[in-house]
Each structure stands twice: as C-alpha cells, then as structure tokens.
Amino acid sequence: MKAVVVKGRMDYSVVADAANPTAAPGRAVLSISYASLCYRDLLELMGYYPRMRYPVVLGHEAVGVVEESMDPRYRPGDRVVPMLYEPDGTCDMCLRGEEVYCRSRRSYGEDVDGFFAERAAVAANALVKVPTWVNDELAVLVPCVIAMIYKGLRRASLSQGETVLVTGAGGGVGIHAVQLAKAMGARVIGVTSREDKAGAVAKYADEVVIGSKFGDEVKKRAGEVDVVVENVGTPTLGESLRSLRMGGRLVLIGNVKPDEAYELRLGYAIMKDIAVIGNVAANRGDIWRTFELMRVKTIEPIVTKYSLEEFEAALDQLRRGDKVGKILLKP
Ligand SMILES: [Zn+2]
Ligand SMILES: [Zn+2]
Structure with a gap:
C-alpha cells in the first residue's frame, strides 16, 4: 500500500x-x-x-x-x-x-x-x-485539533460569555479554536500576524486584531480577556500575558519555535493570579463531548x-x- x-x-x-x-x-x-x-x-x-x-x-x-x-x-x-x-x-x-x-x-x-x-x-x-x-x-x-482545544478550554473552566483571545487565529488550529470557543458561548478575539488571513478570521471571530504587538489593541477593543488560547508560542506569549485579566487563564497549545525559551517573571504571574495550562491532546471523553457539541453547534x-x-x-x-x-x- x-x-x-x-x-x-x-x-x-x-x-x-x-x-x-x-x-x-x-x-x-x-x-x-x-x-x-x-x-x-x-x-x-x-x-x-x-x-x-x-x-x-x-x-x-x-x-x-x-x-x-x-x-x-x-x-x-x-x-x-x-x-x-x-x-x-x-x-x-x-x-x-x-x-x-x-x-x-x-x-x-x-x-x-x-x-x-x-x-x-x-x-x-x-x-x-x-x-x-x-x-x-x-x-x-477532532482528536488532535478541535477536541484538544475543547480539553484546554474545559481545563481553563471557560464559562458562557467570557472573552477568549486566540493567537495564530488563521492557522490550522486557530481558525477552529475561534469557532469552538464561539460554539462554547465565548466572545472571541482572533489575533493574526497576516493581513491576508484577517478576512477569514473575521468570518468567525467577534473581533480581529492584526499584528504581533496586539496587547494594546486588544485592551482597547475588548478590555482584558479571561482566557488565551496560545497557538503560536514564544513570539506571541508576552502580548498574550499582557492581554489577560487578573485571574486569567493561559492555555498553551502551539510551539512554532521549539528551541526558544520564554522567561516568565514569576512575580508577574503570581500577582496577576495567572493559571498556566499546558495542553497536549484530547481524551476519548473530550472527543465524544466535542461530537455532542457539534450536534447543536455548527463548526466548519x-x-x-x-x-x-x-x-x-x-x-x-x-x-x-x-x-x-x-x-x-x-x-
Ligand atoms: Zn496533530
Ligand atoms: Zn493506561
């Protein structure tokens, strides 16, 4: 074969x-x-x-x-x-x-x-x-993308009406993360570094922010966010942390520069009460729950x-x- x-x-x-x-x-x-x-x-x-x-x-x-x-x-x-x-x-x-x-x-x-x-x-x-x-x-x-994000948002205890920021929103994971977070009842801000992808992201996200220095623009448009789905990694992590509210949750998914370390100031994370959630893959239960969600919500x-x-x-x-x-x- x-x-x-x-x-x-x-x-x-x-x-x-x-x-x-x-x-x-x-x-x-x-x-x-x-x-x-x-x-x-x-x-x-x-x-x-x-x-x-x-x-x-x-x-x-x-x-x-x-x-x-x-x-x-x-x-x-x-x-x-x-x-x-x-x-x-x-x-x-x-x-x-x-x-x-x-x-x-x-x-x-x-x-x-x-x-x-x-x-x-x-x-x-x-x-x-x-x-x-x-x-x-x-x-x-579903198993590696949509249910994996579902598991991350479940572990981040996402509730209805919260704001989710998705980095790399035009990517393979990102465009589906935007749709899933919407399906789970969140307000979604998609961030992309590529202007040519902004239109596609805007089809599903409530707000689209273009560029790598997105923290200020996110704050201006949406205030501080409750949850970040970090699909990129070290290039966007600093702005992602800046965008989170006190008690915000950071779900780590993407790692496009695996050789690069990110220096997290502990005082910053502690004083802001940030939950950092590494997220690797979905369990069977997450896959099943994602399928059930798709019964009532459309994800393209x-x-x-x-x-x-x-x-x-x-x-x-x-x-x-x-x-x-x-x-x-x-x-
Ligand atoms: Zn995969
Ligand atoms: Zn086992």
Whole structure:
C-alpha cells in the first residue's frame, strides 16, 4: 500500500509498497478516508520527538472506516477516529478517563505506525465512533485539533460569555479554536500576524486584531480577556500575558519555535493570579463531548486537500503557513 515512511531524521519518502497492516486481538484495521497534517509531523521529521522509532509511517490525525476488527466493540463499516495515542485501557490514568496520560501509551506516527497511508492498524481502545452529523472533513480534525482545544478550554473552566483571545487565529488550529470557543458561548478575539488571513478570521471571530504587538489593541477593543488560547508560542506569549485579566487563564497549545525559551517573571504571574495550562491532546471523553457539541453547534472544517503522493507539496504549504486552516491528505 501507499504510505509516507520515515527512516530517520528528515529522511522520508512516499512509497508504494509498504506492508499492509493486519488485525490482532484488541485491534482493528482501518481504511483511511482522510489524514491531516499537523505541525507536530514537521517537528517529528526534524527529530524533536525522542521516542520516534524507525522506520515508521508518519501521521496521527485520521478518520477511517473499519475494514477488519478483532475487538467486539467495532465492526467492518464503522466510521471512526483514533486518538493520537493508543492507551492500554488498564492503568490508573486510563481508569481516571485520562487516557492521554496512560502510563504505557504508544503514539501513532512515532512509536507505532501512523495514518499517512491507505490503511492502518489501531488499538480499539484508541477509537471513537463518528456520529452521522459529523462529516469526514470535520471528523479528521477532532482528536488532535478541535477536541484538544475543547480539553484546554474545559481545563481553563471557560464559562458562557467570557472573552477568549486566540493567537495564530488563521492557522490550522486557530481558525477552529475561534469557532469552538464561539460554539462554547465565548466572545472571541482572533489575533493574526497576516493581513491576508484577517478576512477569514473575521468570518468567525467577534473581533480581529492584526499584528504581533496586539496587547494594546486588544485592551482597547475588548478590555482584558479571561482566557488565551496560545497557538503560536514564544513570539506571541508576552502580548498574550499582557492581554489577560487578573485571574486569567493561559492555555498553551502551539510551539512554532521549539528551541526558544520564554522567561516568565514569576512575580508577574503570581500577582496577576495567572493559571498556566499546558495542553497536549484530547481524551476519548473530550472527543465524544466535542461530537455532542457539534450536534447543536455548527463548526466548519477549513481545509486544503492534497493526495498522499503530494505529501511534499503539502509539507511546503505547512511550512509557509500561507493558507487558512488545515491540510488534509487523501490516500
Ligand atoms: Zn496533530
Ligand atoms: Zn493506561
């Protein structure tokens, strides 16, 4: 089958003869309908993830159809999304419903083959069935993007009517974070450094602020904000902190400059009573709750599609960051 196989740091190719995955007890084989490209894929290719085992099929975001199942919970024809990880389902973290913290989790596209392929073998423990009201283009964005943001906003105890600032609002995560925060009842301010993306952000956000020094403009238009969804990282963190009210919550999601440190003055964080929330990925419960929210609230998938053979062009687009939304790969 076709797959994007990684053999080492920045050593990858689209091959036509990758081995077909097979089912095993507790596992299923999916036919991948769409996979989507994530900044994490780029960082994995660049060697930032120490648990990469080579060779590995890249990719951790997918929606697919069960072809073969050796787990009684799933049958051929079921439409499912996998989490980014496969949990064992038995450790103390799994029993708490925090599968993302599973003591013996394995990560797709990292230490177990991922989804930039025609087919993938997955743990039944990692799957969530996709409801009829969510189409494939939207479903593929749920585990790593929309439900991940949902988990961050849940942990930030977002309540109705609060103001959420989203940085990198024209990006793949950002444009969906804006829509999700709106769906959860917030007033949303989208910040983008790119003027060409402001129109798309304005379609969903209550206010759009353009530029990297956004703190003053945000204050002028919206006062201080309750929650920041930080999709960029060190380049915007200072202005994000400045925009927060006392007792505000900072949800850290993006890290576009992984080698750069940010010096946080503790006095500032303490005296402002800021909650800093690192946020990595969604649990199955968050994915299910996000699907339930989509039953009553519309979230539009903003995507550009490529074929699996066009992986290099898709990766170039990710690096350039010149289009609004996420990049999908169709096997
Ligand atoms: Zn991802
Ligand atoms: Zn576990």
